[in-house]
Amino acid sequence: MQDKRCTLQEAIQMINDNDMITFSGFVIWRRPMAAIYEMLRQGKKGLHLVEVNSGTHAELLIGAGAVSIWESCWIGHELYGKVPYCLDRKLKEGTIIAEDYSHQHMLYRMAAGAMGIPYMPTWASRGTDILNPEYDMLERAGLRNGANDKIPVKKFDYAQDPFYNEGEVIHVPAVRPNVCIVHAQQVGEEGTIRISGQTYSDEQAIKAADRVIVLAEEIVPESYLREEPERNLVPGYLVDAIVELPWAAHPTGAYGCYDVDGAFIREFASACKTEEGFRAWVDEWVYGVRDHDEYLDKLGFSRLEKLRANSYHKYSTKVKRGSR
Amino acid sequence: MTDKQYVKPGEYSVVDMLAVAAAREVQDGEVVFAGTGLPMLAIMLAQKVNAPNSKLIYEAGTIDSRGDSLPSSVGDPRCVTQASVASGLFDVFNQLQRGKVDLAYLGGAEIDKYGNVNTTAVGDYTSPSVRFPGSGGNPDINSLAKRTVFIMVQEKRRFKESVDYITSPGWMIRKWPEGTLAHRKDVYGKKFLGGPSAVITNMAVFRFDEEAGTIYVDTIHPGITREQLQENTGFELDFTRCKGETELPTYEELRILHENVDPEGIFLPARG
Numbered sequence: 001m002q003d004k005r006c007t008l009q010e011a012i013q014m015i016n017d018n019d020m021i022t023f024s025g026f027v028i029w030r031r032p033m034a035a036i037y038e039m040l041r042q043g044k045k046g047l048h049l050v051e052v053n054s055g056t057h058a059e060l061l062i063g064a065g066a067v068s069i070w071e072s073c074w075i076g077h078e079l080y081g082k083v084p085y086c087l088d089r090k091l092k093e094g095t096i097i098a099e100d101y102s103h104q105h106m107l108y109r110m111a112a113g114a115m116g117i118p119y120m121p122t123w124a125s126r127g128t129d130i131l132n133p134e135y136d137m138l139e140r141a142g143l144r145n146g147a148n149d150k151i152p153v154k155k156f157d158y159a160q161d162p163f164y165n166e167g168e169v170i171h172v173p174a175v176r177p178n179v180c181i182v183h184a185q186q187v188g189e190e191g192t193i194r195i196s197g198q199t200y201s202d203e204q205a206i207k208a209a210d211r212v213i214v215l216a217e218e219i220v221p222e223s224y225l226r227e228e229p230e231r232n233l234v235p236g237y238l239v240d241a242i243v244e245l246p247w248a249a250h251p252t253g254a255y256g257c258y259d260v261d262g263a264f265i266r267e268f269a270s271a272c273k274t275e276e277g278f279r280a281w282v283d284e285w286v287y288g289v290r291d292h293d294e295y296l297d298k299l300g301f302s303r304l305e306k307l308r309a310n311s312y313h314k315y316s317t318k319v320k321r322g323s324r
Numbered sequence: 325m326t327d328k329q330y331v332k333p334g335e336y337s338v339v340d341m342l343a344v345a346a347a348r349e350v351q352d353g354e355v356v357f358a359g360t361g362l363p364m365l366a367i368m369l370a371q372k373v374n375a376p377n378s379k380l381i382y383e384a385g386t387i388d389s390r391g392d393s394l395p396s397s398v399g400d401p402r403c404v405t406q407a408s409v410a411s412g413l414f415d416v417f418n419q420l421q422r423g424k425v426d427l428a429y430l431g432g433a434e435i436d437k438y439g440n441v442n443t444t445a446v447g448d449y450t451s452p453s454v455r456f457p458g459s460g461g462n463p464d465i466n467s468l469a470k471r472t473v474f475i476m477v478q479e480k481r482r483f484k485e486s487v488d489y490i491t492s493p494g495w496m497i498r499k500w501p502e503g504t505l506a507h508r509k510d511v512y513g514k515k516f517l518g519g520p521s522a523v524i525t526n527m528a529v530f531r532f533d534e535e536a537g538t539i540y541v542d543t544i545h546p547g548i549t550r551e552q553l554q555e556n557t558g559f560e561l562d563f564t565r566c567k568g569e570t571e572l573p574t575y576e577e578l579r580i581l582h583e584n585v586d587p588e589g590i591f592l593p594a595r596g
Contacts, residue, residue: 026384026413029399052413053460076457078360078397079590088455098455100444103383104417104464111414123421123515125463127497127508129490135449158501167513197404198385199412255401262396315393315401322589 004191004242008292011213011241012038015179018046018068020150022110022175022209024182025252026200027055028078028260032183032215034248034292040064041286048150050175052106052201054084056252056265060286062086062096063278069138071099071175073106080262081269086278099137099155100130105172107201112174113208121159121169131156131170150176180209183249184233185257187214188222191239194232197255197314206234213241215248217257247296247304258307259316330572333547337593338526341545342475343369343581344573345524346429349473350375354426357381357416357465360397361591362475363429368394368585373577381425383461385412394586417461420468423517428469430462432476434487437539437559439494439520439532441466441474442487449489459491466492470518478525483557495519495537507537527553529570538562543570 012035015021025031036057049058049067054075061067063086075084090096101109104124112120129135136155138144144153152173161169182202186194193214195202206212212234219242225232251261251268271281289295296304306318339362346366350356352375358367359382367380379388384398391405404410419425432441433456443462447453466472476482490498499506509516523530523539531542540562544553546569554561573581586592 026399028397029384072458074458074460078399082457084455084457088452091452091455100458102459102463103413103461104421107413107417123512124417124467125459125493126467127490127493127499127511128459128463129444129449129498130459130463131500132498132503133501137450140450166515197401198399198410200384200399201413203412204414253399253401255404259401260396309401313393313401314404320588321396322586322591323594324587324589 003189004239005189005219006241006243008034008038008215008243008245011035011243012042014211014213014241015039015044017044018048019178020048020050020176021179021181022050022177022205023057023180024184024200024202024205025055025249026198027053027074027076028080028252028265029200030183030249030254031055031057031252032181032248033057033250033252034245034295035181035213035215036060037286037292037295039066040282050177052110052205053103056268059084059086059269059272062090063272064282065090065095067096069097069099071101071106073101073103077265077269080265081272085272089275097137097141100135101172102128102130105130105156107204109172109175110201110204110208112172113176114204117174119157119171119173121171123169126170150178175208177205177209179211179213180205182206182212182214183254184214184216185254186218186220186225187216187239187242188220188225188236190222191236191242192222192225192232193234193239194225199233203233206238212239213243214239215243215245217246217248217254219244245292248292250299250304250307256309256311256314258304258309259319261303261307262319262321328574329576330574331578336573336578339592340573340578340581341570342524342526344577345529345570346473346475347577348374348571349522350378350427353377355379355381355424357383357420357425357428357469358398359383359429359431359461361431364395365581365585365591366429366475369577369581372580372584381416381419383413383416385416386410387416394588394590396590417464420465423468423470425465425469427471427473428465430466430472430474430492432462432474432492434482434484435474435476435523436484436487436494438496438537439474439523439539440487440490440497441492441494442489444489444491446488462492466520467512468517471521472519473521474523476523476525478527478553478556480556480558483559485559493519495532495534527556540564541566543567545570546572
């Protein structure tokens with residue numbers, strides 16, 4: 001048995017500058033945040049971030065200047081901060097390229113990557129400016145010349161349905177990230193991934209990537225996961241590194257483990273309004289702690305305990321969420 | 325069945341009105357696709373009042389949840405409680421494309437007289453003055469659901485002659501690669517399923533002439549004048565089919581909304 005267990009530092013060293021990367025989760029749920037913090041500490045740069053949807057983790061990477069290309073459909077913090085200030089600032093500086101697709105487009109692009117096919121047809125989002133040829137930003141930047149095998153030579157293409165004569169289909173190109181970083185509730189020693197609750201677009205993201213790093217709340221015996229294989233998402237041979245790291249998704253939430261730390265995200269989203277605010281936040285919460293353990297110590301036991309999910313409900317019953 | 329007891333002016337908030345008006349768009353038994361926020365209030369209220377057999381799909385991948393704790397976003401564990409299936413985006417977006425979704429609620433930053441919506445960027449797209457979160461599923465859902473209902477704030481700068489960027493397709497849309505304006509039915513052809521059916525704002529309910537592809541005023545909320553509505557719109561409004569005032573919320577609807585749907589006050593402001 002190949003032992004894939006390693007430290008977070010070792011796992012993040014597998015990511016190279018300029019890599020195309022993607023992540024597990026949905027907006028503010030099950031994002032591998034501890035990995036994002038460590039990527040910043042290791043000074044990763046030039047990343048090509050491609051995601052079905054983006055969230056708090058992506059604002060952090062973009063704000064820190066680690067991302068040169070962002071391809072996705074949405075970025076924000078849901079209820080805790082709707083404006084992507086960091087992306088807005090980098091666009092105004094001209095230091096990032098943002099390529100817009102729709103949710104379904106990105107999902108099908110990732111699915112095509114996972115299926116090993118070069119593109120996927122869809123009917124979605126016709127009549128929108130996403131398909132405006134003037135707004136193909138990678139083309140405008142001269143990057144669709146075939147020199148980078150992660151960048152398709154076209155943003156999308158049209159074809160007539162050749163089988164049922166149903167009209168013009170949009171083809172969206174596969175995404176093939178170098179690395180997918182995943183947060184899972186459980187992983188086996190050999191890498192079998194079990195995700196509880198909604199699986200979002202994790203399966204497509206994991207299977208599209210060349211290398212997969214998993215941060216898990218706990219590493220459990222493979223034999224335990226194999227008692228109920230129908231509950232598992234991905235086999236271990238698709239996984240390259242596993243790191244046992246409780247609370248690795250904080251401040252995003254993880255089904256059955258802990259809720260979103262809304263107050264924390266709201267503070268971060270607010271800090272992003274200015275470059276100075278963002279820098280101060282990062283200095284405190286990323287560079288101001290040595291590692292994940294120090295981060296958790298800084299958050300404190302009582303804060304984390306309040307977020308902990310009730311084992312029946314699968315969410316925290318102790319967090320005050322609204323105005324009442 | 326007792327007569328409906330309508331609330332009086334001052335007894336409800338704007339959010340109450342939006343949630344109630346949106347809930348009434350659901351017909352019983354429909355499959356409804358919802359995103360975070362007001363759509364959650366609307367569909368959960370509809371399920372408790374006028375459409376008990378409607379089925380709810382959350383964009384992040386849960387189907388027909390029957391939890392009693394309001395999710396704070398579509399990725400929330402609360403979406404999974406008593407769901408029929410907890411799957412993922414690939415499943416629910418495939419169902420959307422398959423034509424299984426009857427109604428969806430959407431929002432937007434800007435809308436034009438054809439129902440085209442912008443949630444991406446204001447100004448020149450290649451060098452935007454403000455960047456919004458982006459499309460999300462808005463364009464997909466608005467392409468592939470049979471009816472969509474937009475919930476928006478009524479402001480002159482948001483209700484425009486033409487939007488800066490078409491994130492989500494209305495009734496007259498761009499046919500690419502030429503970019504010519506064409507009716508949605510011509511662009512979607514055999515895959516035409518429907519389109520925007522209503523826009524509900526803090527001032528009025530709008531509907532669409534589906535042949536002409538243009539928006540018109542259906543009802544105006546009590547206390548709002550035609551002049552005020554026009555002043556808050558960036559194009560000339562069509563009042564020719566205005567039916568009068570929007571039906572007020574009932575005491576029962578507001579009680580359910582505040583006591584059962586959002587008792588924690590996650591999306592609803594406190595009642596003054």
